[in-house]
Amino acid sequence: xxxxxxxxxxxxxxxxxxxxxxxxxRDSHRYSDYILVIPPPLVSxxxxxxxxxxDLDLRAELSRSLDIPESHAVADQLIESLGxxxxxxxxxxxxxxEARHLAFAQSSVREPAFAxxxxxxx
Numbered sequence: 478x479x480x481x482x483x484x485x486x487x488x489x490x491x492x493x494x495x496x497x498x499x500x501x502x503r504d505s506h507r508y509s510d511y512i513l514v515i516p517p518p519l520v521s522x523x524x525x526x527x528x529x530x531x532d533l534d535l536r537a538e539l540s541r542s543l544d545i546p547e548s549h550a551v552a553d554q555l556i557e558s559l560g561x562x563x564x565x566x567x568x569x570x571x572x573x574x575e576a577r578h579l580a581f582a583q584s585s586v587r588e589p590a591f592a593x594x595x596x597x598x599x
Contacts, residue, residue, distance in 0.1 A: 478531060478532045479528065479529065479530070479531055479532075480525055480526050480527075480528070480530055480531065480532055480535060480556065480565075481526065481528060481560070481565040481566050481567040482526060482527055482528035482565065482566045483523055483526040483527070483559065483564060483565060483566075484504075484563075484564055484565065484566055484570065486504075486505055486506055487502050487503065487504060487505060487564055488502070488503045488504070488505045489501070489502055492514045494514070497514050498514075498516070498517060499514045499515050499516045499517050499519075499520065500514065500515045500517075500520045500523075501513070501514050502514075502515065502562075502564060504562075504563065504564070506574075506577075507577070508563055508570065508573040508574045508577050509562050509563035509564065509570075509573055511561070511562035511563065511564070513558060513559070513562055513564070515555075518543060519551070519555060522535060522538065522539060522555065525538070526559065526565060528566070532552065532556060535552050535555075535556070536548065536549050536552045539551055539552050
């Protein structure tokens with residue numbers, strides 16, 4: 478199976494949590510409410526989510542690089558976590574995006590998006 482592309486419009490930053498180091502990923506468009514922290518040993522494997530490589534490539538490289546017996550489970554969890562969060566260009570993301578656009582179109586009120594952060598809440 479070819480792995481879907483990681484969305485290009487995500488926000489990436491270093492995790493501010495000392496107890497959970499790694500790469501923090503969140504959705505800049507708020508289609509998804511998930512925030513994931515990818516542990517440092519797995520960050521380089523995000524490159525496999527380019528829409529061209531297969532899950533078998535990811536599994537093989539994880540197994541070779543990390544040299545742990547449960548590397549297939551780690552690959553499965555990474556794929557599932559990114560997919561469930563809506564961070565991959567796939568059906569889950571399409572559904573989240575469509576639902577958010579529909580809710581916005583049907584809303585009679587347009588809430589300020591950055592009130593209290595980019596400008597005063599009042």
